[in-house]
Amino acid sequence: MNLFETVKASVSVPDVAKMYGLQPNHHDMVRCPFHDDRHPSLKLNEDYFYCFGCGATGDVIDLTGRLFVLSPYEAARKLTVDFGIDPDKPSPAAALAKPKHPMISAFRDDERYCQRVLCDYMHLLEDWKVRFASVSMGEEPDDRFVEACQMFSYIEYLADLLAVGDLEQRKTLVTELIKDGKITGLEDRVIRAYEEERRAKNAEEINAAS
Numbered sequence: 001m002n003l004f005e006t007v008k009a010s011v012s013v014p015d016v017a018k019m020y021g022l023q024p025n026h027h028d029m030v031r032c033p034f035h036d037d038r039h040p041s042l043k044l045n046e047d048y049f050y051c052f053g054c055g056a057t058g059d060v061i062d063l064t065g066r067l068f069v070l071s072p073y074e075a076a077r078k079l080t081v082d083f084g085i086d087p088d089k090p091s092p093a094a095a096l097a098k099p100k101h102p103m104i105s106a107f108r109d110d111e112r113y114c115q116r117v118l119c120d121y122m123h124l125l126e127d128w129k130v131r132f133a134s135v136s137m138g139e140e141p142d143d144r145f146v147e148a149c150q151m152f153s154y155i156e157y158l159a160d161l162l163a164v165g166d167l168e169q170r171k172t173l174v175t176e177l178i179k180d181g182k183i184t185g186l187e188d189r190v191i192r193a194y195e196e197e198r199r200a201k202n203a204e205e206i207n208a209a210s
Contacts (some may be wrong), residue, residue: 003087007076008059010085014044016060018110019082020067027164032056034066043163050112052159064148110174111162118159119186124190125152144193155186 014024022030022044032051041053050057065075075196080087125148132142148175163174177183 002073003076003080004061006087007061007079007085008047011060011064011079011083012046014046015083016063016079017044017049018145020064029163036177039109047111048108050115050161052122055116055119057116076092107171107174111170114177114183115159115162117183117190118155120190121186122150122152122155122159124193125155128168 002203015029017024017030022033022042024030024044027040030042030044031037031040032042032053033041033112034051034056035054037051037053042049042051042056048057048059049063057091058066060079061072064070064079065072068075068078070078079085128142128144129148129152132145132148134141134145136199158173159176162170
């Protein structure tokens with residue numbers, strides 16, 4: 001094993017978080033240190049973290065590097081010192097670590113993809129709910145405001161389930177989102193929305209300059 005593999009096989013993300021002052025709740029969630037987080041939105045899984053607020057993600061080395069503004073190598077070396085890891089002599093836990101199963105790795109990739117898309121769509125809906133709210137009672141509501149009102153609670157529920165659900169619940173949800181193309185549809189919706197806003201902004205700039 002090289003230095004990075006030894007470190008990642010020797011310590012878990014929750015262990016590193018606790019070592020450096022992050023106290024997870026009973027759902028393994030903490031307030032994210034990478035943005036102004038009022039409620040816990042950083043999920044601490046065994047071998048990776050993910051923030052539903054800002055999208056920050058990575059492994060134990062990434063977490064340490066971000067917390068202390070270190071390069072990956074510097075972060076790995078810090079972990080060897082702080083956890084007493086001998087990089088030339090892997091710990092029993094590292095030596096006995098099972099090779100990652102391709103199916104497990106694929107699930108984690110799909111889960112992170114679903115988390116990212118749901119987070120992006122939630123941010124879009126939050127923006128629309130504020131920016132396109134009707135000013136007067138008689139005003140026809142903007143379609144984006146209506147979509148935000150209709151979809152936000154449902155998308156928030158899905159995001160919460162991925163954050164705090166047990167493994168079987170998360171597997172079932174990820175499978176449903178992937179197989180029916182629901183998650184790619186949401187991703188396309190987000191991309192299309194931002195592209196429409198970019199074109200509208202460009203048109204406004206052209207009109208203002210003419």
